[in-house]
Amino acid sequence: MASNHTLSVDLGDRSYPIYIGSGLIHQPELLTSHIRGHSALIVTNTTVAPLYLNAIENSLNSAGIRYNSIKLDDGEQYKTIESVMAIIEILLTERHDRQTTLIALGGGVVGDIAGFTASIYQRGVHFIQVPTTLLSQVDSSVGGKTGVNHPLGKNMIGAFYQPQCVIADTSTLSTLPDRELSAGLAEVIKYGLIYDASFFSWLEQNISGLMQKDNSLLAEAILVSCQTKAEIVQQDERESGIRAILNLGHTFGHAIETTMGYGNWLHGEAVATGMVMACDLSLRQGWIDDSVRQRCISLLKKCSLPVSPPPDMGIDQYMDAMAIDKKTVNGTIKFILLEALGKAIVTSDYDPELLVQTLSEC
Numbered sequence: 613m614a615s616n617h618t619l620s621v622d623l624g625d626r627s628y629p630i631y632i633g634s635g636l637i638h639q640p641e642l643l644t645s646h647i648r649g650h651s652a653l654i655v656t657n658t659t660v661a662p663l664y665l666n667a668i669e670n671s672l673n674s675a676g677i678r679y680n681s682i683k684l685d686d687g688e689q690y691k692t693i694e695s696v697m698a699i700i701e702i703l704l705t706e707r708h709d710r711q712t713t714l715i716a717l718g719g720g721v722v723g724d725i726a727g728f729t730a731s732i733y734q735r736g737v738h739f740i741q742v743p744t745t746l747l748s749q750v751d752s753s754v755g756g757k758t759g760v761n762h763p764l765g766k767n768m769i770g771a772f773y774q775p776q777c778v779i780a781d782t783s784t785l786s787t788l789p790d791r792e793l794s795a796g797l798a799e800v801i802k803y804g805l806i807y808d809a810s811f812f813s814w815l816e817q818n819i820s821g822l823m824q825k826d827n828s829l830l831a832e833a834i835l836v837s838c839q840t841k842a843e844i845v846q847q848d849e850r851e852s853g854i855r856a857i858l859n860l861g862h863t864f865g866h867a868i869e870t871t872m873g874y875g876n877w878l879h880g881e882a883v884a885t886g887m888v889m890a891c892d893l894s895l896r897q898g899w900i901d902d903s904v905r906q907r908c909i910s911l912l913k914k915c916s917l918p919v920s921p922p923p924d925m926g927i928d929q930y931m932d933a934m935a936i937d938k939k940t941v942n943g944t945i946k947f948i949l950l951e952a953l954g955k956a957i958v959t960s961d962y963d964p965e966l967l968v969q970t971l972s973e974c
């Protein structure tokens with residue numbers, strides 16, 4: 613398979629392309645052809661800027677686009693409304709008008725903050741995603757969810773807002789720490805579990821090459837992941853139904869992230885453990901057999917991901933954190949569970965006693 617791909621997310625007048633391949637940030641027209649005005653603001657962070665800001669600046673210079681940049685502090689703990697205000701301050705001080713474009717250069721944290729700021733600045737300006745982590749290339753840059761955290765809950769302030777394009781350059785993954793690569797693989801595995809059993813088997817066969825950052829295997833995994841996400845988002849852009857299956861493991865995972873403090877567990881690590889817990893509850897419900905749970909655990913372990921929750925987390929802490937999950941309606945927590953490998957459902961129809969067993973025994 614060639615390692616360069618273009619995919620389209622078809623959402624009517626909010627449709628956009630996803631470019632996947634190696635060296636894409638050094639192709640200026642890919643970026644500049646999606647900028648309508650004469651100004652841009654690059655939003656990045658202090659880790660990514662020294663690595664890749666230059667490439668984006670060169671592209672903007674080549675097209676004569678005026679730009680500013682902001683380097684946020686690095687970390688989930690900075691995914692806050694204060695970071696949004698700092699970006700808006702630069703936009704206003706530097707007189708960026710409604711024709712400006714925000715360029716998110718970094719992982720999911722930068723993308724979520726920049727996208728949310730774009731959605732509210734002067735009631736909405738364009739933005740482009742240049743994701744540089746595996747997690748952001750396969751998940752957060754696609755689908756239009758943007759937002760920041762509140763101390764009482766993750767992603768509680770946000771908007772649905774689609775980018776103009778996504779440029780996923782696999783060569784940027786060469787500098788990604790191994791732990792972050794693994795966290796991204798958790799979301800890749802998720803697509804196999806919820807939607808595509810044959811992709812799950814492909815991952816089982818190719819996991820060691822992916823862990824070694826084989827470029828063409830990564831491009832293929834990103835392609836299938838983005839195709840799956842696009843297919844689901846096209847059916848349900850605002851998550852009134854099927855889109856929620858993309859949150860497999862996230863209800864448990866968000867509870868772990870919130871309780872342990874943002875940044876201690878990586879998002880992908882919390883999702884990995886959450887997926888094992890979702891498998892456990894599905895098994896207790898009698899919907900899957902133990903081989904599915906075992907295959908999930910075994911694949912996650914091969915990615916050096918955690919498969920059990922922090923030992924000091926109690927049932928009450930889960931219940932408190934899950935009570936403010938966005939999938940909780942009128943006090944009933946909805947879970948994404950598996951009916952089979954490759955088939956997920958959104959349900960509140962589970963036995964609460966079995967949930968308690970999962971929380972206490974996982």
Ligand SMILES: NC(=O)c1ccc[n+]([C@@H]2O[C@H](COP(=O)([O-])OP(=O)(O)OC[C@H]3O[C@@H](n4cnc5c(N)ncnc54)[C@H](O)[C@@H]3O)[C@@H](O)[C@H]2O)c1
Nearest residue numbers: 659719720721722744745747748751752757784787788879
């Ligand atoms: N919007 C969505 O649909 C969606 C979906 C999933 C996750 N998310 C959000 O995404 C965030 C997690 O994203 P993430 O895993 O990308 O974390 P991240 O943005 O914190 O990036 C992880 C780390 O890698 C560094 N980094 C980024 N690119 C690098 C590179 N190429 N080389 C070296 N270091 C690099 C970052 O500076 C950071 O330290 C969470 O806030 C989560 O809630 C959003």
